[in-house]
Amino acid sequence: MISLLEAWEKKRELLSMLKEKLSQSEFEESKKDPHSLRPPRPCGLTVHTGFGCAFCCVYCYIYDMGFTSKPRPYPLSGLQISYAISSNPSVAIGVGGTPLAFGAITEPFMDESRKKTLEYISTISSYLGNPIQFSTKTFIERDLASEIRKSAEKVSALVTIVTTSLYKLLEPKAPSPDERFMSIENLSRAGVHTVLFLRPILPGMKIDEVEEIVSRSLDAGARGIVVGSMRVTEKMIRRLKCINYPYMDDLLKRIPGMVRGDKQVTLRMNDLKKMVYDEAWKLGARIYPSACAANMDAHGISCNACDMGPCGDPDNLPGFELDEVRALGKYYEIRVEKVIPGDALKIKASGDKMRIKQFVEFAKWVTKRKVLAKS
Ligand code: SF4
Numbered sequence: 241m242i243s244l245l246e247a248w249e250k251k252r253e254l255l256s257m258l259k260e261k262l263s264q265s266e267f268e269e270s271k272k273d274p275h276s277l278r279p280p281r282p283c284g285l286t287v288h289t290g291f292g293c294a295f296c297c298v299y300c301y302i303y304d305m306g307f308t309s310k311p312r313p314y315p316l317s318g319l320q321i322s323y324a325i326s327s328n329p330s331v332a333i334g335v336g337g338t339p340l341a342f343g344a345i346t347e348p349f350m351d352e353s354r355k356k357t358l359e360y361i362s363t364i365s366s367y368l369g370n371p372i373q374f375s376t377k378t379f380i381e382r383d384l385a386s387e388i389r390k391s392a393e394k395v396s397a398l399v400t401i402v403t404t405s406l407y408k409l410l411e412p413k414a415p416s417p418d419e420r421f422m423s424i425e426n427l428s429r430a431g432v433h434t435v436l437f438l439r440p441i442l443p444g445m446k447i448d449e450v451e452e453i454v455s456r457s458l459d460a461g462a463r464g465i466v467v468g469s470m471r472v473t474e475k476m477i478r479r480l481k482c483i484n485y486p487y488m489d490d491l492l493k494r495i496p497g498m499v500r501g502d503k504q505v506t507l508r509m510n511d512l513k514k515m516v517y518d519e520a521w522k523l524g525a526r527i528y529p530s531a532c533a534a535n536m537d538a539h540g541i542s543c544n545a546c547d548m549g550p551c552g553d554p555d556n557l558p559g560f561e562l563d564e565v566r567a568l569g570k571y572y573e574i575r576v577e578k579v580i581p582g583d584a585l586k587i588k589a590s591g592d593k594m595r596i597k598q599f600v601e602f603a604k605w606v607t608k609r610k611v612l613a614k615s
């Protein structure tokens with residue numbers, strides 16, 4: 241049984257403890273940092289360990305978002321980022337709280353960002369304890385794998401490998417797939433829960449290549465596989481044409497509608513996804529429906545917070561008091577008028593729309609259920 245009100249109290253206590261440890265200027269900087277307000281993505285809150293990436297993958301969207309190929313670490317200290325994350329009203333603290341995803345707009349283990357990433361994993365795990373996942377293409381040598389292992393009791397590693405035939409063309413400055421298979425081995429041997437991240441699936445991908453990537457990952461110790469579709473922007477299509485991507489016609493056929501500017505459009509890939517799932521299943525790989533599912537598994541948590549669930553054992557979903565859902569509303573300055581229990585928790589609430597959204601995110605991760613709000 242969990243208590244929503246205790247979860248809120250825990251957040252408040254942690255904030256006052258962390259504030260004591262920060263100087264006034266560090267505190268001011270943390271308070272206005274975007275991590276303190278950014279809404280979580282479906283997989284949890286993205287945590288930026290740096291900006292930019294030197295690996296220059298042609299299918300990467302960060303360059304269209306204004307980030308460069310000269311990476312630099314995030315400016316906040318571990319304590320500051322811990323404060324910023326904890327002060328985010330949408331975020332629940334603790335191992336049963338909001339999952340944290342490292343690596344959205346950078347590669348977390350490049351030379352420039354590695355120290356910062358290890359500092360963030362270690363500080364966030366010891367003060368907040370939230371489930372942490374990272375995705376990487378860096379070659380993780382044995383020493384780094386054991387440093388990662390030491391930085392947190394549990395962490396979820398996703399090693400990205402999407403092609404063994406076109407990596408020189410598509411990922412010109414990233415470590416080779418051979419090195420990444422070795423990363424899976426080193427992380428797994430160090431005791432880190434490691435999963436193959438096959439995202440983005442590439443148009444033109446053939447079954448033999450899927451078989452090679454999945455079986456070599458499993459041999460290296462991967463616990464399973466997370467698959468994701470490709471998203472394109474106008475500039476990305478231009479870059480792919482420029483390098484003569486051999487499956488351009490197939491890619492273009494998969495675009496639903498128009499691609500304009502920096503807006504990311506997800507390609508139609510159900511057929512390729514099915515091919516990857518079927519092959520992974522044949523090879524005995526565990527298929528996680530999403531990156532957060534691997535993160536939950538790494539931390540031994542069950543979750544049914546979205547339509548892809550339940551993940552883990554549904555009998556282990558936490559129980560909670562319905563009255564507390566109403567009472568929690570007060571902390572968000574909203575009025576929870578009705579609560580209907582079920583597979584999804586349905587609530588009728590009145591008040592500021594932004595506060596209702598933050599309330600929903602918090603309640604969703606604490607209860608590990610879908611929370612649907614109607615004003
Ligand atoms: S490694 Fe990741 S962040 Fe870096 S360029 Fe490639 S896709 Fe982008």
Ligand code: SF4
Pocket residue numbers: 282283529530532533536543544545546547548549550551
């Ligand atoms: S149910 Fe599974 S996929 Fe959905 S949010 Fe929870 S862990 Fe993620």
